Amino acid sequence: MLVACAAPPLLAESQVVRYPRSFSGYEYRDSYVLELLQLALAKAGSKQTLQPSAHSMEQQRALTELEHNHGVDVVWSMTSAEREARLLPVRIGIDKGLMGWRIALLPKSQQRRLKDVHSLADLHQLRAGQGHDWPDRKILEYNGLPVVPSSSYESLFRMLTAGRFDYFPRSLLEIWDEVDSQPPLELVVDPYLVLHYPTASYFFVSRHNPQLAETLRQGLERALLDGSFDQLFMRHYGESLRQAKLSQRRILELDNPLLPVGTPLTRRELWLSREDLLQLDQPLTPE
Template identity: 45%
Template sequence: MTDINLVSVIASCSLILATAIAFAKATDIVTYPRPVTADDKRTQYPAKLLQLGLSKSGEPFEIRSSEGIMLQGRALKLLELGKVVDVVWSMTSIDREKKLLPVRVPIYKGLIGWRLPLIREIDQRKFAAISHLDLLKPLFAGQGHDWPDTVILRKNGFQVSGVASYEGLFKMLSQRRFDYFPRSIVEIWAEAANHADKGIVVENSIAIKYKTAFYYFVNKGNQRLARLLSKGLYQAIEDGSFDRLFMEHHQEILNKAKLEQRKIFTIPNPILPVNTPLNEPKLWFELKDLDKAVGPK
């Protein structure tokens, strides 16, 4: 082979290699907010579901937590600015959907709107005596000052103390600064366990229910991530892997909640966006599905 031919072959191989590299799919890194505590179990399910959805999107993704700890309010603001984080999971509202792009698959199948009260253990009898909603509304509930739930409860006539610090809510409850702290059934059991030393327990007779959704949110300019994540989540719904992961993480807490034995106070959600997919039953968990979903109690 002449030197000219050898050079030609090497050049052709280099061109082929360069072309292959250029068209190879790079793995996208998707960053979510690092939780406040390393053992925060509330982060485990949404992070696993995020991984599941992206794995079924048809594109290569890797998820990572941010280097620094982030409270929800800061994480949402940074996401709006397109900085540090690529996705945040949070409850939807009209205001949030104006600022951020929602992936409209309720990651908790609506369970985030089933609220049980965290109370002081010594107050169990007082709450057990509440037979209708008008007896609950005059009591003071604690909530994060910037949470959508605060708006929902206030617009329904509840007395609500807005608090800036998440951990401060448990301290203030134990100090009788308010009467109860309504929490979703997907969060409440871990929180009760983490704060049992303060005399805080899950109230055992009441549930407040309103329609709402916890979504993955991305920056308005990240249409590609929203489209691929939605595609992957719907694929997981269709092949059953979404529900398997959901029940793996929630069957025990559904059994504990004993929703069918509670007085359920249903209230409207005035800040629920009109595009919420309420007409897709496969996306939502309902009380009538409880027995077949959770099995023997």
């Protein structure tokens, strides 16, 4: 009995993994990530189930809650040195680097706004819209691009149509769904330009929960190895990548001062390169 009392208690793995609940009407944005999260748990042999947080929350609040190990157990986000210092990243990019490929969302009345932009110097004359706490804002500003910030993701679309800024750079994984989700605003996708900077989006967990980080890492590695990761990714985003027509766009390269030293840039299987994307641009041949 004395031996039993002296032994430290075993910490049982939580049966649920809580993630940030989406705001009403924007649930579609999380469909791929939640499927990937479930795939990772399954590949790792975990019996844990996914559960949304009690309340919807903006990204910065979700990251703060995660840092304090309260309310959520996992958040997905673009990485930065500051975020990796506060939280525990699972350094397997969930987006294959494509959050760093940005196409402009524009009001329909200004759909030719970027037609004559051929350099960063040209783009310096226009204002971009971004979330005030997004890493993208700091990246654009570091490259000398004027930015108008907002504390609300949803308000950025209305600010764009109201002329508060000139263009809204969005990931080519996001932009098509965002246009479809905002029909009253009459938004269009710019056909001329794409911005690119190296970055990665990861699952982040609390530094108090390394067990979950290891579970997700193992599951993602196994999904990469057996091809199920890539199958899921292309099922969700293959058409968006073809629709972007990158071979017909001018590519402007930006520096990313926020990229952490530990970013696994040399692991070829974690990224889609420019060459990969240009190949996906080719029309599908019917079988």
